[in-house]
Amino acid sequence: MTGGWYVYAIVAQDSQLPAGLTGFGEAELSLIDSGSLAAVVGPLAPCGLQRTTENVLRHGAIVEALQERGPTLPVRFGTVLPDAGAVARALAEHRAELTADLARLGDKVEFGLTVLWDRSPGGDHPADETIDGEAVEHAPGTRYLRARLVVLHRDEARREAAGAVATELDMALGSLVLDRRCSIAPTERLALRAAYLIEPTRLDACRQAVAEVRSRHPDVRVLVSGPWSPYSFVSRDRTGEQVAAGRSLKDINGRHTAPWTDTARGERSAAPA
Amino acid sequence: MTARMPEGREVALLELLDRIVDHGVVIAGDLTISVADVDLIYLGLRVILTSVQRADELGMGLARREARA
Numbered sequence: 001m002t003g004g005w006y007v008y009a010i011v012a013q014d015s016q017l018p019a020g021l022t023g024f025g026e027a028e029l030s031l032i033d034s035g036s037l038a039a040v041v042g043p044l045a046p047c048g049l050q051r052t053t054e055n056v057l058r059h060g061a062i063v064e065a066l067q068e069r070g071p072t073l074p075v076r077f078g079t080v081l082p083d084a085g086a087v088a089r090a091l092a093e094h095r096a097e098l099t100a101d102l103a104r105l106g107d108k109v110e111f112g113l114t115v116l117w118d119r120s121p122g123g124d125h126p127a128d129e130t131i132d133g134e135a136v137e138h139a140p141g142t143r144y145l146r147a148r149l150v151v152l153h154r155d156e157a158r159r160e161a162a163g164a165v166a167t168e169l170d171m172a173l174g175s176l177v178l179d180r181r182c183s184i185a186p187t188e189r190l191a192l193r194a195a196y197l198i199e200p201t202r203l204d205a206c207r208q209a210v211a212e213v214r215s216r217h218p219d220v221r222v223l224v225s226g227p228w229s230p231y232s233f234v235s236r237d238r239t240g241e242q243v244a245a246g247r248s249l250k251d252i253n254g255r256h257t258a259p260w261t262d263t264a265r266g267e268r269s270a271a272p273a
Numbered sequence: 274m275t276a277r278m279p280e281g282r283e284v285a286l287l288e289l290l291d292r293i294v295d296h297g298v299v300i301a302g303d304l305t306i307s308v309a310d311v312d313l314i315y316l317g318l319r320v321i322l323t324s325v326q327r328a329d330e331l332g333m334g335l336a337r338r339e340a341r342a
Binding site for chain 1: 285286290292294295297298299
């Protein structure tokens with residue numbers, strides 16, 4: 001009696017599991033085939049699984065070990081299906097896009113980039129208005145509207161500066177990067193949060209390119225993380241909605257002067273609009 | 274199995290947690306695991322990011338892992 005089959009990753013049907021690799025509770029891993037694909041699964045104890053940091057990292061380590069063995073698609077943490085038949089049906093239902101994703105992403109990695117302002121562009125406070133040295137008094141309504149205007153201008157300046165840094169990073173990374181997901185100025189402090197899809201062998205070159213951009217911007221802090229399995233680039237992300245498949249960054253570089261545009265979630269992909 | 278992260282690289286840890294929990298292939302419409310500490314992960318990320326200058330001082334500014342051979 002188990003608590004279901006936990007799905008760690010998706011691999012090609014003829015894949016071999018690494019020797020000694022076990023899942024949660026040291027359970028033996030197995031493959032459930034469906035056509036040319038296979039899901040790497042392990043039985044869960046009836047008590048289920050908690051989303052602890054340790055368990056999340058265990059999931060990630062298993063995906064990484066699988067990817068070191070061969071092309072692998074990372075499945076989101078917490079995917080549990082009641083039996084082997086349900087796993088096979090889930091693979092069959094999404095076979096075309098999973099097969100395409102495995103070919104596109106299976107042997108790639110991503111790295112994360114977070115850019116923070118040391119000091120937010122646009123200033124923090126409006127300059128006081130004076131006439132002949134005397135401060136100008138405004139009615140409360142005017143003060144409110146003026147304060148709103150200052151915030152709007154500051155947001156605009158922040159987004160513009162963040163867009164410029166993002167463009168500069170795009171130019172520096174150029175053909176090193178296959179795809180990226182990017183959120184411009186998602187918060188007041190953050191200029192940029194991005195994930196870049198790369199060949200594993202390009203990591204050092206990407207770090208070097210980022211370091212060069214960083215050296216030209218003493219006003220920002222740049223955090224690089226990874227390499228990670230390509231979690232951010234799968235087609236079936238979030239609640240199963242299909243995310244636009246990425247295209248070559250080269251497509252973007254030709255239009256890097258275009259204004260940054262965001263989706264409702266404040267994110268954009270490398271796919272041209 | 275190799276570790277993804279050098280010890281003490283908290284920023285990288287939180288970046289990884291964010292990916293594994295919130296990204297990756299979704300093949301089931303209804304995920305059966307539901308727990309409470311996810312928000313804490315995100316909260317942790319925000320805390321780290323707002324104190325990034327301190328993180329830099331501690332040598333955590335450029336979180337990285339040795340590239341695979």
